[in-house]
Amino acid sequence: MTELADEIIIKKINQGDENLFEVLVDRYSEKLLHYVYRMIRSMDDAEDVLQDALIRIYTNLDKFDTSR
Numbered sequence: 001m002t003e004l005a006d007e008i009i010i011k012k013i014n015q016g017d018e019n020l021f022e023v024l025v026d027r028y029s030e031k032l033l034h035y036v037y038r039m040i041r042s043m044d045d046a047e048d049v050l051q052d053a054l055i056r057i058y059t060n061l062d063k064f065d066t067s068r
Contacts, residue, residue, distance in 0.1 A: 007066040014062050021058055029054070 004012075006027075009020050029050060036053075037046040 007068075010061055010064050011066050021061075024057075025054060 004020075004023070006024065009023055013020050032053065033046055033050050036049045037043055040046055040049070
């Protein structure tokens with residue numbers, strides 16, 4: 001099975017398939033966690049920042065421009 005592009009996933013989420021957000025979380029959360037950890041050097045704080053970021057991403061997906 002080929003992977004869906006992020007833009008397609010976001011379009012489908014915005015059309016009501018909210019369960020697909022988990023695909024984006026699985027795809028990017030580990031890399032983002034390590035990136036944030038390198039900046040703030042606290043795993044607990046990095047996890048909090050990641051959680052906050054994922055919530056903000058989810059609540060603002062309808063503003064994402066998928067036309068590019």
